[in-house]
Amino acid sequence: MKALRFDKYGPPSVLSVRESNMPDLSPTQALVEIHAAAVNPSDVKNIAGVFKASLPRTPGRDYAGVVVAGEGWKGKKVWGSGAGLGITRDGSHAEYLVVTLDSLSEKPAHLSMPEAAAVGIPYLAAWSALVDAAKTQAGETVLITGSRGAVGTAATQIAQWKKARVMGVDVSDGQSDADAFVNARTKDFVVEARAWTGGRGVDVVLDCVGGSMFERCLRSLRQAGRQVAIASVEQGGRVEFNLVDFYHELHTLIGVDTVKLSDPVIARIMSELRTGFDDGHLRPSPIQTWTLEQGVEAYVAVEKRIPTKQVLLPRA
Numbered sequence: 013m014k015a016l017r018f019d020k021y022g023p024p025s026v027l028s029v030r031e032s033n034m035p036d037l038s039p040t041q042a043l044v045e046i047h048a049a050a051v052n053p054s055d056v057k058n059i060a061g062v063f064k065a066s067l068p069r070t071p072g073r074d075y076a077g078v079v080v081a082g083e084g085w086k087g088k089k090v091w092g093s094g095a096g097l098g099i100t101r102d103g104s105h106a107e108y109l110v111v112t113l114d115s116l117s118e119k120p121a122h123l124s125m126p127e128a129a130a131v132g133i134p135y136l137a138a139w140s141a142l143v144d145a146a147k148t149q150a151g152e153t154v155l156i157t158g159s160r161g162a163v164g165t166a167a168t169q170i171a172q173w174k175k176a177r178v179m180g181v182d183v184s185d186g187q188s189d190a191d192a193f194v195n196a197r198t199k200d201f202v203v204e205a206r207a208w209t210g211g212r213g214v215d216v217v218l219d220c221v222g223g224s225m226f227e228r229c230l231r232s233l234r235q236a237g238r239q240v241a242i243a244s245v246e247q248g249g250r251v252e253f254n255l256v257d258f259y260h261e262l263h264t265l266i267g268v269d270t271v272k273l274s275d276p277v278i279a280r281i282m283s284e285l286r287t288g289f290d291d292g293h294l295r296p297s298p299i300q301t302w303t304l305e306q307g308v309e310a311y312v313a314v315e316k317r318i319p320t321k322q323v324l325l326p327r328a
Contacts, residue, residue: 015106019068021061024311042082048129049104050074072103074132091119091128115275117282127296130321138167150175158220173293205232226251
């Protein structure tokens with residue numbers, strides 16, 4: 013089979029398409045014929061060495077395809093991700109992928125393979141943060157930084173599906189499905205969040221940016237509010253905040269990392285998401301497709317933060 017491989021860390025140019033042996037299966041595994049596989053920012057970080065992936069390695073965390081071998085799953089169309097894919101075991105940027113049976117989830121029938129492949133990590137992160145970690149409830153207010161990005165867009169849809177109201181925050185104007193939107197370059201989103209909630213502050217913050225936004229997010233919370241951190245795109249991951257204000261306001265800070273999700277948890281969340289897509293609460297992202305041989309170009313597009321989801325078609 014063909015696979016996108018890297019044997020040293022670096023920029024997208026370290027990737028190349030190579031012939032690889034078809035993998036062997038254990039009784040607890042399935043072999044998936046990959047029809048589409050998204051390229052995520054974490055994939056770019058992975059080949060750069062951020063996750064210290066064992067080498068040589070095939071990257072790729074998300075996929076959609078058809079099970080060609082696997083007890084009880086053969087012939088089924090599936091979507092999702094898997095624990096350690098592309099990091100501790102070969103990932104989805106190949107013609108075939110081995111996954112555990114307990115990670116499998118059937119894809120929504122009305123989504124195309126490329127649309128389904130683009131769901132994975134962004135929606136897994138958003139669900140893990142808002143539903144599993146923050147326990148967001150109907151009627152609550154949610155502030156999302158980086159709201160026009162992939163995770164922010166997914167989180168907006170999920171929060172509204174759960175009947176919460178959303179204030180989106182980003183650094184440029186543009187399309188947003190949030191109930192209210194603030195351009196953080198032109199307005200103080202702490203002031204706006206307080207005004208939007210009648211001076212109370214929001215119930216939940218999902219901070220997809222971190223860095224200089226982190227403390228402002230805390231100041232946007234109501235007393236006993238919850239803040240979930242999933243990224244820090246500036247300042248090397250270090251932030252500052254007033255600890256006295258933090259504990260006097262009874263705030264809760266929660267960290268979420270999709271790399272730590274287990275296969276059964278991934279399968280559970282993907283099945284929950286399938287209901288949302290089937291019922292029309294969730295909508296697929298705009299995508300751009302590439303052949304496997306164009307993999308380096310797809311990675312460069314992600315590295316440049318082009319907003320459209322980049323998806324590889326290994327069998328094109």
